[in-house]
Amino acid sequence: MTVSRWCRITKAVDTFRRRRAPVEPDIPLLAARIRSRMFLSLRAEVESALRETLADLDLPSDDLGIEEPPEDVESVLASSVAFRLAGEAGAPPPEIAATVADAIDADHLEFVSRVETQGPYLNFLPSEAYFGETLEAAVDPDYGRLADREESVVVEHTSANPTGPVHVGRARNPIVGDAVANVLAYAGYDVARHYYVNDAGRQMAVFTWAYETFDEEDLESEPARDRVEYDLVRYYRKGNAFLENADDDAVEAAEAEIESIMQGLEAGDEATYERVSEVVDRVLGGMRECLARLPAEFDEFVKETRFMFDGQTDDVVARLKELDGAIYEEEAWQLDLSAQGIEKNMVFLRSDGTSLYPTRDLAHHEWKLENFDRAVTVLGEDHKLQAEQIRTSLDLLGNDADRLRQVIYSYVNLPEGKMSTRRGTGVQLDDLLDEAISRAREEVEDRLDDRIRDDDLGEEDIERIAHQVGIGAVRYDIVAKQPAKAITFEWDQALDFEAQSAPYVQYVHARCCGILEEAGIAVESEVETAFDPSLLETEAERDLLETIARFPAVVEEAADDLEPHRVATYTREFAEAFNAFYRECPVLASDVDEDLRDARLALVAASRHTMANALSILGVAAPRSM
RNA sequence: GGGCGUGUGGCCUAGCGGAGAGGGCAGAAGGUUCCUAACCUUCUGAUCGCGGGUUCGAAUCCCGUCACGCCCGCCA
Incomplete structure (x- = not known):
């Protein structure tokens, strides 16, 4: 990576972060925001206290070394400044740590009860108020949802060419994309989900030609599934096979027809558009049904042809030609981006005068930047170079490219290689989901006999759980990994229901619901009884509250960095903390004091909200029983 | 060949400048008259690909190297 690009990316991240500072003077809103983000409030408090103390001691305070301590340390936040100050102060780190700890007046801090040292480390221990406020905040079913930023983001994801069934190779796109959109929405952005439909490329011209040329009897096989895209993809495959294998004259004739379709679209010919649309819309309709199973839904399907017909592509071409890097070479217009660190020229106008995908995508991106404050695109690693070209070209065309960010993921491959719609190799997402549901159903049925809880699961429940767990497992497996x-x-790996998978974290949610239902509290409603957080004194309860307190910070960081997998990591940590509480702190046992019971019920409700909302960000169902 | 990315116990994975490198699977041993055991506890297992460097401190940053993936089309 070149230095200039690194700087640009860093700058983009900074801009993104800077925007999260509240600028609106809306006091109740601010109060609600601070109140609901305990961990962040604590961090802010620790930072300012430490900075002031260091200033008082005449020590530099530019790097505070704030960090989260290892699990076995009691504090919630720690600092390793003492290491950094050792040279400056001329004393060993533990000594400095002790001096600084003594100088901090914890009595004036709201969320810090005391500051301790452990060798060279400063440890900040949480106060009663920290635990109390956390529980108060998390009893709200919306816990974790950050205040409105009054900023819109368009998240474009999936955007697979409408050539056939969605296969597992690209299943990461809707799953990661949907989670990115969800986490941004939770973090307070106004989110729109877009699917960009490539209806103007050569592939769609081939498809349209093949669909119009061949008949059912020309096709070798039956549709693999009773849905439109499985039916039509056979024409696409047939067409491609024909172009590869037929004799030269036949191929030439076919190519002429394909060419005329592309020229028709370029010219804005209504009849050609109708012909292509019939194929595109039908196939896309089937793909939407498949994606809806995840579920991944979209606010808008934006067609590429739109930017050809409205003149925006021509406009982009005209402006690109004016740029310094524009060159006319081998009868085609290209953009030399070597000055920007990209060695590969971007061809933006073919020798026959038609536009290329990147040209239209530039018009598309300008449209997004006009209509939204920010744009995020989720795309496969094979589009990386193109993404860089788009970003750089947008910048050269006078757009603020920092408002655009791209999330890149690697493809899911088969042990024997890549999946391909055209060649018909690959595992279909539908088949994976079916298999997941059927294996989940087997699990539910196997467990039916030795259930302790007598809640009489009916056939409907079994069906519901099988869907929630099966599809949840597939999504979780994908969204939990760094893209x-x-x-x-591999089937067995993708469908592993063991610990650290979706059912493990879903089970925590079901346990919460079980307790709440047993106590006669409607799961969806807010906690109405009074409770006293200070009664939650055991280590398990404190750990659980500390974990709950971190949730809004996790949402914020995951949104800032566009990394929903962090939320998945959090659900695992949360499950561990909850299971320890569940094991050690009975809620409804007869020997539990009534006030303690109420406090623990509030904690269970808070836990349920936290887990339900985290799962909802991941797009994984939160079962009320399993 | 050039560019980008990834390499963490047998397998999967978190961490990406600070406290004996966390988890999970697989393997071994335990736990249910008690709010669902899709749970929990204990044990076994890692020169964080390799070699240098920067730093008080490196899995994390820099350089080199190897392996794997992706890209380098007037395809999308």
Whole structure:
């Protein structure tokens, strides 16, 4: 990566972060916001107290070394400044730590009860108010949802060419994309979800030609599934096979027809558009049904042809030609981006005068930047170079490219290689989901006999749980991993219901619901009885509250960095904390004091809200029983 | 060949400048008259690909190297 690009990316991240500072003087809103983000409030308090103390001691305070301590340390936040100050102050780190700890007046801090040292580390221990406020905030079913930023973001994801069934190779796109959109929405952005439909490319011209040329009897096989895209993809495959294998004259004739379709679209010919649309809309309709199973829904399907017909692509071409890097070479217009660190020229106008995908995508991106404050695109690693070209070209065309961010993921491959719609290799997402549901159903039925709880699961419940767990497991498995890591698809690995998978975290939610229902509290409603947080004194209860307190910070960081997998990591940590509480702190046992019972019920309700909302960000169902 | 990305116990994975590198699976041993055991506890297992460097401190930053993936089309 070149230095200039690194700087640009860093700048983009900074801009994104800077915007999260509240600028509106809306006091109740601010209060609600601070109130609901305990961990962040604590961090802010620790930072300012530490900075002031260091200033008082005449020590530099530019790097405070604030960090989260290891699990076995009692504090919620720690600092390693003492290491950094050792040279300056001429004393060993533990000594400095002790001096600083003594100088901090914890009595004036709201969320810090005391400051301790452990060797060179400063440890900040939470106050009663920290636990109390956390519980108060988390009893709200909307806990974790950050205040409105009054800023819109368009998240474009999936955008697979409408050539056939959605296969597992690109399943990461809707799953990661939907989670990115969800986490941004939770973080207070006004989110729109877009699917960009590539209806103007050569592939769609081939498809349209093939669909119009061949008949049912020309096709070798039956549709793999009774849905439109499985039916039509056979024409697409047939067409491609024909172009590869037929004799030269036949191929030439076919190419002429394909070319005329592309020229028709370029010219804005209504009849051609109708022909292509019939194929595009039908196939897309089937793909939407598949994606809806995840579920991944979209606010808008934006067609590429739209930017050809409205003149925006021509406008982009005209402006690109005016740029310094524009060159006319080998009868085609290209953009030399070597000055921007990209060695590969971007061709933006073919020798026959038609536009290319990147040209239209530039018009599309300008449209997004006009209509939204920010734009996020989720795309496969094979589009990385193109993404850089788009970003750089947008910048050269006078757009603020920092408002655009791209999330790149690696494809899911089969052990024997890539999945391909055209060649018909690959595992269909529908099949994966079906298999997941059926395996989940087996699990539910196997467990039916030795259930302790007598809640009499009916056939409907079994069906519901099988869907929630099966689809949840597939989504969780994908969204929990960093997108940049390559995944090789294997059935048993994708459908592992063991610990650290969706059912493990879903089970926590079901346990919460079980307790609340047993106590006669409607799961969806707010907690109405009074409770006293200070009664929650055991280590398990405190750990759970500390974990709950971190949730809004997790949402914020995941949104800032567009990394929903952090929320998945959090659900695991949360499940551990809850299971320890569940094991050690009975809620409804007869020997539990009534006030303690109420406090613990509030904690269970808070836990349920936290887990339900975290799962909702991941797009994984939160079952009320399992 | 060039660019970008990824390499963490047998397998999967978190951490990406600070406290014996967390989890999970697989393997071994335990736990249910008690709010669902899709749970929990304990044990076994890691020179964080390799070699240098920067730093008080490196899995994390820098350089080199190896392996794998992706890209380098007037395709999308």
